Amino acid sequence: MQKLINPKRKEWDALCTRPSYSTESLTERVSEIIAMVEARGDKALIELSALLEGANLKNLAVSSSEIEEAKGSISEDLKKSIDLAISNLTTFHSRQIRPVEYITTSKGVTCWRKGVGMETVGLYIPGGSAPLFSTILMLGIPAKLAGCQNLILCTPPNASGTINSAILYAASILGIQQIFKVGGAQAIAAMAIGTETIPKVNKIFGPGNQYVTKAKELVSVRGTAIDMPAGPSEVLIIADESSVPSYVAADLLSQAEHGPDSQVILLSTSDEVLNETLCEVERQVMELPRSETAMKALDNSRGILLRTLDDCMQFSNIYAPEHLILAVEKASAYAEKVVNAGSVFLGNYSCESAGDYASGTNHTLPTNGFAKAYSGVSVDSFTKYITYQELSREGIQNIGPAIEIMAEAEGLLAHKRAVSIRLKDVQND
Amino acid sequence: MQKLINPKRKEWDALCTRPSYSTESLTERVSEIIAMVEARGDKALIELSALLEGANLKNLAVSSSEIEEAKGSISEDLKKSIDLAISNLTTFHSRQIRPVEYITTSKGVTCWRKGVGMETVGLYIPGGSAPLFSTILMLGIPAKLAGCQNLILCTPPNASGTINSAILYAASILGIQQIFKVGGAQAIAAMAIGTETIPKVNKIFGPGNQYVTKAKELVSVRGTAIDMPAGPSEVLIIADESSVPSYVAADLLSQAEHGPDSQVILLSTSDEVLNETLCEVERQVMELPRSETAMKALDNSRGILLRTLDDCMQFSNIYAPEHLILAVEKASAYAEKVVNAGSVFLGNYSCESAGDYASGTNHTLPTNGFAKAYSGVSVDSFTKYITYQELSREGIQNIGPAIEIMAEAEGLLAHKRAVSIRLKDVQND
Structure with a gap:
């Protein structure tokens, strides 16, 4: 980790840059994959699976016997842990459902908004080194x-x-029945376009490598919605004198192990805590199975001494971290000052892992500074809000004349006439 | 309008296609404009304005004297109408603000979600034939x-x-002080990148022509959020025996006058209402100042007789209209069956113009079938929801072991250790 002491304000923007992460060069290859799936459907998927994963698939769909087998192979401890996570996630997310509320805006004019779940959504779960059943x-x-x-x-x-069995178990316990053995850009293409076996979806969610990211970008331009733009995972930790360096170091590393392009940032007002934490990072990283990955991520990473916690908050709001840990004594007071962040962790016991698995908040969060304009995944991400309005005769009498005047001022006379023709009848009655 | 009698179910998908609307050919030109703005900032904007609008601008920013002048030139009637619209829009939209709710998911684990407004947002308002101050x-x-x-x-x-004065008046009454004279793709580029005069924004909103649409698409891939993908405006009306053909015709035309690429669809269970409405359309269109535009839109449009209102609803949900008018006797009952639509208008007095101007709902809505996965603009469109979690010692004791087990099962040992190091201390105390 690079260490910086009181960098000047004008240097902050540069310190907030992420490791470069361009998928531009992939456009051609991923476009080819999308075209293959579009032209030959399932056949293309099976061929690509043989080529890329070395798998010789007869069926793309996971069978019910495969799911039963997976269930049997999961330990009771893991099942109970998943149950707890499901319980907390359900408690937190169920409060995001909005009841319909009928609102009278003018006399005789009732408006409301209703959330309706998208009919078909696609979830992508990467394979590779970590089976992300969470x-x-x-x-x-x-x-x-x-x-x-x-x-x-x-x-x-x-x-x-x-x-992976845990993936099948987690899916089955949520009642997800349509599980397909297809990965990479071709999976995104299949869900965006639809094949003989895989249904076309309204929106695609989930993380993935650079091929997946590029495919999501390309299909979103073609008209399939996606959860949010992607980027490598990251954490920013603000630590004062009350922080425990070994905890802070462990949290930095829990982010760094995600991938070599991850970034971790430590801001501290205490030179002592900063130094001790950086030493702890050096020590703890050696004990990790994924130490090589974590060390690469640490090369992109920074420990910065700043003068005040307000400076730290200001820096953090410019950086707009995916995860923000406020390992400070007055965490609640500083939480009020957060403007840009995906998810915030308060105090010494709220480690990022808690939000990654089981606190109840969602771990699909905006990275790469996207927290300035995007939210993490919530029930809303799967919901369309449809608005409704019902005008009575009194309603059109009350607001009709204003509509006529505004429509005329915009030069949209047919808009005006749609009101006038009704007002005439109402007034003649 | 094309008239169809009881088309078979398998023909419905084809009947739900929109007029083709490709901006592919614009990519090169719009990319050039973005590159110009990136390289030369304000200078490029002033040159492009001279080239495209024939304007010889000294300043890009609208001055306060220009705004004062505009205020003076607006009629009292229009001011009062705008006031009414603002009042209804505020009443409806203010109910979308969500209070913070603290949720205990497990004992000692508190999670919450807080909406924070995006710091800087850009609104684009087209010029051209209709000054869309609404x-x-x-x-x-x-x-x-x-x-x-x-x-x-x-x-x-x-x-x-x-x-246009009404645009300046509407902006000033809302307290929008930074108004710039720049249009087209270059306006989108300026807000996405930032220039000497125009601030870089977090998200861009607003309608526009194909250059604007393409520019929004290109800057969104570069990382600036946009409101939603664009497409020509459209309405679908479902009419039964209780409908008033002259009203339905006026509503179809109020949509058709938007542009030659607009589309209007009429579904009816009554042959009589269908025929009368189509005759009314022919008659009323001739009386419109924008009849030429409306007639072109009618060429893309369809009047379809279907057997039942349930068939009409099913068709509408496949079409996923931006605007859906339920001009039927039991409008409330059928409103419950809407799955895909931007905004819904119930009964004979709820014309689309009402929602376009003053009922209180938002008129920035998903077109082109995007209502299957997108919502119209709301307070949420300008809000990031940040999640928070705070674990006490009891909290980490309660959920820590489950996190350890799940992290280990995913092969993310540093995630596990961030919990273990805390649990060890807590248990040793």
């Missing part, structure tokens, strides 16, 4: 609460054509 | 309610370098 909970629970009818899950098989 | 209300009111700090408005000047 992401199934983070996407599946709000999707179910929103009332989505069809949940489609795509995840890549390993070379023997099978899927 | 759109300023539709974007400015929810932006203010969300708590956005800086509202930036861009709108093209006319050849004499001035802006």
Whole structure:
């Protein structure tokens, strides 16, 4: 980690840059994959799976016997842990459902807004080094609460054509029945376009590598909604004299192990805490199985001494971190000053892992500074809000004349006439 | 309008297609404009304005004297009408603000979600044939309610370098102080990148022509959020025996006058109502100042007889209209069956114009079938929801072990250790 002492305000913008992360060069290859899926559907998916995962698939769909088998192979401890996570996620997310409220705006004019779950949504879960079954909970629970009818899950098989048991278990316990063995850009293409086996979806959710990210970008321009733009995971920790350096170091590393392009930032008002934490990071990283990955991420990372906690908050709001840990004594007071962040963790016991798995908040969050304009995944991410209005005769009498005047001022005379023709009848009655 | 009698179910998908609307060919030109603005800032904007609008601008910013002058030139009737619209829009949108709710998910684990307004948002208002000051209300009111700090408005000047008075009046009454004379793709580029005069924004809102649409698409891929993908405006009306053909015709035309690429769809269970409405359309269109535009839109449009109102609802949910008018006797019952639509109008007195101007709902809505996955603009469109969590010692004791087990199962040992290091201390105390 790079250490900086009281950098000047004008240097902050540069210190807030992320490791460069361009997917530009992938456009051609990913466009080819999308075109293959569009032209030849399932056949293209099976061929690509043989080529990329080395799997010889007969069926893309996971069978019910595969799911039963997976259930049997999960330890009771893991099942109970998943149950707890589901319970907390459900408690938190269910409060996001909004009741319909009828609002009288003018006499005789009633307006309301109703959330309706998207009919078919696609969840992508990467394979690779870490089987992210927790992401199934983070996407599946709000999707179910929103009332989505069809949940489609795509995840890549390993070379023997099978899927990680925990992934199958998590999906099945949420009632997700349509699980397909397909990964990468081709999975995103399949859900965006639809194939013989895989339904076309309204919106695609979930993390992935640069191929997946590029495919999501390309299909979103073609008209399939996506959860949010992607980028490597990141954490920013603000630590004062009350922080415990070994905890802060562990939190920095829990983020750094995600990938070599991850970034972790430590801001502190205490030179002592900063130095001790950086030493702890050096020490703890050696004990990790993924130490090589974490060390690469640390190369992109910074420990910065700043004069005041207000300076730290100002820096953090410019950086707009995906995860923000306020490891400070007056965490609640500083939480009020957060303007840009995905998810915020208060105090010494609120480690990022808690939000990653089981506190109840969602772990699908905006990275790469996108927290300035995007929110993490919530029930709303799976919901369309439809507005309604009903005007009575009195209603059109009350607001009709204003509509006529405004429509005329905009030069939209047919808009005016749609009101006039009604007002005439109402007044003649 | 094309008339169809009881088309078979398998023909419905084809009947739900929109007029083709490709901006692909514009990519090169719009990319050039973005590059110009990126390289030369304000200078590029002033040159482009001279080239495209024929305006010889000294300043991009609208001055306070221009705003004062505009205020003086607006009729009292129009001012009062705008006041009524603002009042109804504020009443409806203010109920979308969500209070913070603290939720205990497990003992010692408190989670909450807080809406924070985006700091800087950009509103684009097109010039051209219709000065859409109503759109300023539709974007400015929810932006203010969300708590956005800086509202930036861009709108093209006319050849004499001035802006329509109603646009300046509407902006000033909402307290929008940063108004710039810049239109088209270059306005979108300026707000996405920032220039000497125009601030860089977090998210861009507002309608526009194909250049604006393409520019929004291109800057969104570069990382600036946009309100939603664009497409021509549209209405679908469902009419039964109780409908008034002259009203339905007026509503179809109020949509058709928007542009030659607009589409209007009439579904009816009554052959008589269908025929009478189509005759009325022919008659009324001739009386419109924008009849030429409306007639072109009618060429893209369809009147379809279907057997039952349930069939009509099913068709409508496939079409996913921006505006849906339920001109049927039991409008409330059928409103319950809407799955995909932007905004719904119930009964004979709820014309689309009401929602366009003054009922209180937002008129910035998903077109082109995007209502399957997108909502219209609301306070949420200007809000980031940040999640928070605070674990006490008891909290980490309660959920820590589950986190350890799940993290280990995902192979993320540093995530596990961030919990273990705390649990060890807590248990040793």
